[in-house]
Amino acid sequence: MKNNRSGQASVFTMSECSKIRRCIKSQKYKLLLDLAWFTGERWGALIQLKVHDLYNDDRTVRSYVTFRSRTRKKCGGQRKTRQVPIHPTLRESLQSYTPDPHSEWLFPTKRSYITEEIAKHITLRYADLIFRQAVIRAGLESRGLSTHSTRRSFATHLARNGTSLRIIQKLLGYADLKMLAVYIDVDDSELEGAIATL
Template sequence: MSKQAKVLSEQEVKQVLAMIATNRHAERNRAIFMLSYLAGLRAIEIASLRVSDIAVDDKVQDRIVLNKTQTKGNDARVIFVSDKLRKELKSYLESITVRVDSQPLFFGQKGSFSRHSICMLLGRIYEQAGIKGASSHSGRRTFATTLADKGIGIRVIQRLMGHSHISTTAQYVDVRDSQLEQAVQLI
């Protein structure tokens, strides 16, 4: 990663969600953003999701199992779904009028989304929300940094992000002044 995507502040996340709420495809766009922000999914992983990957008999699962064709690097991985994300996905599923388990989870007028279209969509969302420097990777970096802020160890974050090397994960985590202040108070 050369130029790092912006890590979003809590206020910027609120701006994004407020802007999405005004959008014609609010439920879909909110679910796409939340998969990036609350689970750290890559654009390629979001684009590859099928209804059956997240729900069985209309029940959103607590884990999403991605096979090697759905991920970067051809490594299968498990995504753990928080209660908050489960609620978001349930809301999105309820908004889909015609649903087939084998169909892509996200689609637009031209059919299912590609990795590129997810990147473009997230970029537009950030631009419309007035956030400079944000890209499709911003939700993912915010996910990693937020976990680190809450004291989650780098090895756990590495597994959640689906990275092979801890050095890759370290590049995703921003060190904030609040973390530095808390660290010195521990001594």
């Protein structure tokens, strides 16, 4: 468990995710949390999503979300583009969201109309602040949650639901299974259950 920014980010439940989501005021940042929960991608890549990574030219939602290689962390010495099928709940969030027509970014900063500044995407620091504030408002600050919790939760819940490690590895974009081990959380009841099957 993460304590004072040390250790592993904690895994959280769908119920806790919903509680955190209700504490986020903006539809834009609710969508950011939805993308994190349903894709397992790192927040550094999420904030760099462009509208065309999720939407067709006619603004219909694509079948996959595309995380471009240059936005992703290196795994095995190289960056790789990753595509994740869009979950039905995420599709609903994307359909009800209207991207800023003046920006290529899905999560642009606020534009300055005085200087006609071109909008850029929000920073990771700002996204982290939004998440942490929502966690506090949800009363979950003692749980050791961070933005990385969504990635660990994605992998852990897939494993607990019986998804093969090979499929989880592919969904997270890892070259080998060794990298996956740190993402899947195992609790005592699961250990007891495994022994009981002998």
